């Protein structure tokens with residue numbers, strides 16, 4: 001495909017390219033790499049000052065992977081896999097950022113990347129079949145294809161508590177952490193939120209602060225991450241087994257290496273179950289999900305027993321029984337919400353300077369200039385850490401000013417929740433792809449996001465081979481996929497109270513933002529697209545010759561009352 005002729009450009013000298021990638025996270029960088037390798041002219045723009053995406057912005061103390069480092073990292077190059085030695089099973093943010101910088105330098109990607117450039121609008125022009133994208137730094141691009149690899153956890157969500165802006169100390173959201181170190185030593189600190197981020201930051205700072213007050217709305221089923229250094233022997237094993245590792249990670253439902261267990265809970269005696277739970281407690285990260293009893297999630301009695309085992313652990317670790325009780329979840333079972341993995345989290349509450357406030361018993365009333373007021377009074381702080389999560393799944397896509405055919409705004413089209421095909425495209429927005437967006441899968445993120453990037457590249461190559469200039473998904477294909485997502489939502493372990501349904505964002509429609517049918521169904525449907533010669537799409541020829549023309553119809557809203565399907 002030839003780069004777009006400058007003659008098509010209507011406004012002041014935008015840069016004309018085949019593919020514009022937005023977002024320098026793990027997905028966007030891979031998209032840039034693949035597009036360039038295939039000979040497309042491509043640029044990547046990124047709002048942040050450096051590479052890493054989520055792993056650039058979330059640089060709070062002890063931010064780290066909870067998927068094994070080598071399962072989360074790139075697999076497209078054996079040389080890269082061999083030469084980068086992760087120091088720990090679960091790498092910390094600084095090492096992850098170093099890795100991402102290494103990748104972009106090793107593959108000479110930096111020259112096509114532009115940082116500090118936040119998209120302010122992306123408008124589709126039907127006459128030329130191109131996107132005009134403008135960014136905060138004044139740059140402008142005209143691209144045939146727009147790939148919004150903007151991540152699911154990239155818009156920090158701050159609570160709507162009165163006075164939040166009035167606080168005169170320092171305050172930070174974990175997902176928008178400063179690049180300069182925050183000095184916690186001797187400070188009075190509040191941490192609000194006890195999801196995966198909050199429970200990482202709490203033990204990391206507990207011993208250096210003067211006081212730490214944790215504001216918890218919902219207790220989580222936290223279990224040990226069990227991080228450790230990777231030994232030289234293990235490094236050698238990883239290298240020797242690259243092909244086998246890649247095969248499992250590329251083909252398994254979860255994109256992890258954890259072997260599934262072959263027994264259901266009550267196949268074992270009480271003593272055997274107890275020993276097995278102990279084994280799970282000592283297992284690394286997501287093994288507690290991936291290698292647990294086969295019925296631990298769907299069987300209520302099985303789930304309750306595993307939860308009771310964790311509750312006992314909490315009671316044993318936390319010395320103050322009242323605090324232990326508050327830290328034990330009451331409103332969901334294991335995996336009803338995304339389970340965090342921790343290092344010395346419960347232990348932190350044994351420090352005399354750490355206290356826990358249960359916001360369900362003691363609601364937050366307001367933030368003042370000096371601290372946080374609950375119905376029990378004011379506590380004064382020097383620093384407030386908001387570990388209050390994100391506008392998950394659609395937050396970033398809805399804020400880019402994306403306008404498709406007939407000026408259709410993406411955020412309006414998705415006002416009742418996202419409507420997608422394969423979690424990659426949506427009708428009414430030709431030549432737009434959003435790998436890693438809503439409805440993709442529910443697994444080790446880079447693995448299924450990478451599957452989507454590969455699918456996008458195959459699609460672009462198909463278009464190039466056929467001389468097609470535009471692609472738009474058929475509304476019926478989109479409807480089928482979206483209905484499948486919505487009608488299977490009940491099969492996901494996650495409850496509606498989970499942020500995976502958008503329930504943490506006031507006014508956001510409650511739709512499952514993951515793919516409850518899983519990664520293997522995603523693979524199957526992608527393969528069907530190819531097998532059926534891309535019948536799910538309308539294409540136009542680059543030079544206006546015959547294709548499978550876009551029919552010019554209004555994108556149809558998907559029927560969302562599909563619970564009986």
Ligand code: NA7
Nearest residue numbers: 159193194195196197198217218338387388389390499504
């Ligand atoms: P999460 O998992 O969404 O956690 C956010 C936490 O903040 C959670 O405990 C929330 O309680 C709490 N929260 C949210 N809003 C409020 C208000 N208004 N008041 C008090 N507390 C509140 O985000 P994380 O950053 O921890 O983790 C995100 C992902 O990063 C994680 O899943 C991993 O993939 C890595 P709630 O449970 O909603 O009651």
